[in-house]
Amino acid sequence: MFAFVVAAVFLLLFAAGVLRDRRRFGNAVYLGLAVTFLGIGLLAGIDDAPPGVAETVMIVGLLVLGLGPVVLAALLCANGVKMVRKEGRRPANLLALLAGLGMFALMGLAIAAAVTRSPALGVLVGTTLLVLAYVSFLFLCFVGYAYLYGRMRIRRDADYVVVLGSGLVGGHRVPPLLASRLDRGRQVYEMLAARGGDAPVLITSGGQGPDEALPESHAMADYLVERGFPAGAVLREDRSRTTEENMLRSKELMERDRPGSSCVIVTNNFHAFRAALTARRAGLDGQVVGSPTAAYFWPSATIREFVAVFLQYKVVNLGICLTLILLGVLAWAVR
Template sequence: MIAFGVSALFLLLFGVGLLRDRRRFGNAVYLGLAVTFLGLGLLSAVDTLPPGLTETVLVLILLVLGLGPLVLAGLLCANGVKMVRKEGRRPANLLSLLAGLGILGVFALTVVAVLLRSRVLGVVSVTLLLVLGYVSFLFVCFVGYAFLYGRMRLRRDADFVVVLGSGLIGGRRVPPLLASRLDRGRQVYERLAARGGGAPPLLVASGGQGPDEELPESHAMAAYLVERGFPEERIRREDRSRTTEENLLFSKELMEAERPGAHCVIVTNNFHAFRAALMARKAGVDGQVVGSPTAAYFWPSATIREFAAVFLEYRAVNLTVCAVLVAIGCLGLAVTG
């Protein structure tokens, strides 16, 4: 019963956080803790099930805990190979492969420690499993809440729709990834314009000119929209930014100059939506983020990259927890030695 009570408490904190601001990583952690303690509560009640059913449930749980990470590691490795074939060998494209190999490496070390009955390897493997467990918990929280956040309805009308840039092909053409954002931005714009009740929103194409680009991304984005019938007079170009943070800050300046106190909807790809929302909150931009579709094979590596960035954003807390777990492992090694 205690586990259910703790779960209810974290669920309450999650609800309060959601009402205060959807764009908080704390919401993801509260939801993850609520589900975790709910699971522990249900697990503690397994022994009350009819004979035979208890054993079946326990076997299923053991299979999930034992084989689940191995299956996940295999899928990540397969995805990593596909990413390299389709997107090249850039470091960002290797993330799912490296994550899969890392999981397999930790489990292989654990098996070796058991077979050799090595105390040192045993303590090292347990320490790595603790760190991996902590990081995995945060990753599941991130993915789960990002999925939920991406499906939340817009709370109110907006004055602007801000589409974030993502680079050009050949220095001047909009790539499929960016085209997906622009198409989604147009859908959001049309939905907001159809509501009426005031001046229609403006669409901000946000992106500056990179060193390998012939023109600012925002200009290519605007041209893409205009060629497809979007009214040019409803487009504003933010052409100074080089990063997502600058996208948000410079777009905020543009919006404040045109309509002070404006509310906006920010459009990016679905794997980037939650992190962009965290960044928008930090930048003081009053707006919700929506995502556009991304190719399925691209999603795992991109999501790992986004999570790594958020993990490091809160590095003071996360690295402290990891250091404590490593210290516990070292203490265990000293005791067993």
């Protein structure tokens, strides 16, 4: 009963957080804690369930704990190989492969600790699992809430649609990933314009990289205009180099022309929640929506997005991880 009460408290905190501002990582943590305590409450009362339910839950749990990590690691490695073949060997494209290999390494270390009965290996494995459990909990919170955030409807009109840039192919051509953002941005623009009142302005946001022949925002605007989008409805923001700069520079343009305006920000769906957190920090009054992305791109991209969010709160997160490591060292010292 106590677990259900705690779950209800965290669920209320989650609902209040969403109503106050959808763009908070705390909402994800509250939701994760609510689900966790709900699960604990259900498991605590499993003895009162109909015959066979407890046995079934136990079997499923053992299968998940025993085979789940192996299957997940294998899938991550397979996806990582596909990612490298399609996108190249940039560090960001190796994340799924590295995560899968890391899981296999930890499983091998756990087996070695069990076979050798080494106290040192046992403490190392136990400490690593503690840190991994904490990081995995946050990762599941991130993925779960990012999924929900990406499906929240645009709940009001907006004065601007801001499409975030990405790299150009050959230094001048819009790649498929960026084209999907622009197509989605156009859909949002047309939806808002159809509501009546003043039509919004679409801002293409992206500066010029060292290997690009023109600013990303110019190539993005050309892409839209060539496909029939009204040229007078496009505003180019061509000074930004990062997502945070995209937000700040776009905000400057909006405040210059329409002080106090609101916007809808468009990026790829795997990037939407982190972009929303960045928009909140930049003081931008805007919801973020995502455009479709190829399925093979998701694992590495999601890991990259989570790492970036994890490090945004590095004082808290690294402090907790360090505390868990110190507990492992203490356990080794007093063994």
